[in-house]
Amino acid sequence: xxxxxxxxxxxxxxxxxxxxxxxxxxFTFSTYAMTWVRQAPGKGLEWVSTISGTGSSxxxxxxxxxxxxxxxxxxxxxxxxxxxxxRAEDTAVYYCAKxxxxxxxxxxxxxxxxxxxxxxx
Amino acid sequence: xxxxxxxxxxLSASVGDRVTITCRASQNINSYLNWxxxxxxxxxKFLIYAASTLQSGVPSRFSGGGSGTxxxxxxxxxxPEDFATYYCQHTHSSPYTFGQGTKLDIK
Numbered sequence: 001x002x003x004x005x006x007x008x009x010x011x012x013x014x015x016x017x018x019x020x021x022x023x024x025x026x027f028t029f030s031t032y033a034m035t036w037v038r039q040a041p042g043k044g045l046e047w048v049s050t051i052s053g054t055g056s057s058x059x060x061x062x063x064x065x066x067x068x069x070x071x072x073x074x075x076x077x078x079x080x081x082x083x084x085x086x087r088a089e090d091t092a093v094y095y096c097a098k099x100x101x102x103x104x105x106x107x108x109x110x111x112x113x114x115x116x117x118x119x120x121x
Numbered sequence: 122x123x124x125x126x127x128x129x130x131x132l133s134a135s136v137g138d139r140v141t142i143t144c145r146a147s148q149n150i151n152s153y154l155n156w157x158x159x160x161x162x163x164x165x166k167f168l169i170y171a172a173s174t175l176q177s178g179v180p181s182r183f184s185g186g187g188s189g190t191x192x193x194x195x196x197x198x199x200x201p202e203d204f205a206t207y208y209c210q211h212t213h214s215s216p217y218t219f220g221q222g223t224k225l226d227i228k
Binding site for chain 2: 035037044045046047050059060061062095100104105106107108109111112113114
């Protein structure tokens, strides 16, 4: 069964850091691009970042560029999102998702259950 | 950056109705358009890719159309499980933005 198991998140201080993880199983992880999407309380979906299957290409929303870093360890079938310089507006449920393509995103067909990030002092 | 605008923002309909949701891109995205369904407290579900191709396992009452800047998601005969929020998303070029969502509820 294809699954994405998310961990990390929780409460972060403004200006602080958190790291999210997403462990994949049931498919050849290195073949597919992976994406982080977030959803602030009561709001719509916001695309955050995508990484190609090899990890050689990364893409970021302007709202997180320079603060967040997406990465992957294909030997561990795990996707990461390092979140630095946290702001209150980063408070959201964060989803990791598998893309149907390997290099550029085409569509996200498998999603994790989401992990909550709250930024507050 | 490409902006995605959905209409309407909310829609009330009855079981058995035919409904259409529209998504407009601020510039030509060819057919790089996906549709997702999300229910409260759940992760989104992938419905349609490349504007009109149904993802495996999605009921045939869902259909997508359009190209360039104007796209549609149509549900031919609403079922109780279809009441949810629907989002379009483009994958033409980064940033791969979503529309603001269309909430479909029961009349």
